[in-house]
Amino acid sequence: MAALSELLPVAAVLLDAPAADWREAVGRAGDLMVATGAATDTYTAEMIDNVERNGPYIVIAPGLALAHARPSPAVLRTGMSWVRLAEPVEFGHEAHDPVELVVGLAARDAAEHTAAMGALARLFADPGTARALREAPTPRAVHALLSGGPEPAPPGKEAAHGGGDHHTILTVCGNGVGTSLFLKQTLEGVLDRWGWSGHVTVEATDTISAKGKAGEAVAILTSREIARTLGDVGVPVKVVEDFTSAAEADRVLRDTYDV
Numbered sequence: 001m002a003a004l005s006e007l008l009p010v011a012a013v014l015l016d017a018p019a020a021d022w023r024e025a026v027g028r029a030g031d032l033m034v035a036t037g038a039a040t041d042t043y044t045a046e047m048i049d050n051v052e053r054n055g056p057y058i059v060i061a062p063g064l065a066l067a068h069a070r071p072s073p074a075v076l077r078t079g080m081s082w083v084r085l086a087e088p089v090e091f092g093h094e095a096h097d098p099v100e101l102v103v104g105l106a107a108r109d110a111a112e113h114t115a116a117m118g119a120l121a122r123l124f125a126d127p128g129t130a131r132a133l134r135e136a137p138t139p140r141a142v143h144a145l146l147s148g149g150p151e152p153a154p155p156g157k158e159a160a161h162g163g164g165d166h167h168t169i170l171t172v173c174g175n176g177v178g179t180s181l182f183l184k185q186t187l188e189g190v191l192d193r194w195g196w197s198g199h200v201t202v203e204a205t206d207t208i209s210a211k212g213k214a215g216e217a218v219a220i221l222t223s224r225e226i227a228r229t230l231g232d233v234g235v236p237v238k239v240v241e242d243f244t245s246a247a248e249a250d251r252v253l254r255d256t257y258d259v
Helices: 022-035 041-054 110-125 127-135 139-147 179-194 207-216 224-230 246-257
Strands: 013-017 059-061 064-067 079-089 099-106 167-173 200-206 219-222 237-239
Touching (some): 013 022, 022 064, 022 079, 041 224, 127 139, 167 179, 179 200, 179 219, 179 246, 200 207, 207 224, 219 246, 224 237, 237 246
Parallel strands (some): 064 099, 167 219, 219 237
């Protein structure tokens, strides 16, 4: 699988870009993926349509949006883009507006960018690295940080509460390949530290598939907007506000398992 720095080349990084509103901000992320050969203009329109249909769930942390749509013929190869806005814009998110950083993702399928999402989640989970990424002075500085991110935390000793049972947790977004995969990586980092990785599988999926898979899961973790879309699916649906926060993921997991 391609590394984060390979999927997000220097040419796909734009700093201090003007944008009048969220559509233009997403459009700039799309333009970069078109320019670097990852997608066509049609995919940019699909990313905007995704927000119009599903709401601003792509705003996964304060000031950070992960713009994406479903895999489609408009994706030429899996790739990413990075747009830091000159002035933050409102996406309509209850907790995380305004957005100053838009990361674009064009994916042919989830398998091709799982490692990249994991690396990106780890980078934003580290406050110092996240701040450096947001404040990087040049595109090359951004790319250097993306290339040298920290390794995942090693698994800890097995927690007694893990038991011998195997559980599934679903992370859900509108498309199953973007924000849900990002949250999956954050949760797996916490489970590694707990030593529960052998007992809990985290599966990223979309809203339609989640309703069919809910009966197999102990809980669904997702954004507030997607939780409203899902409604009552027969298992607890827990809202995670900041998909980059290991501390919040830890809290929600503890609440799920009452530990």
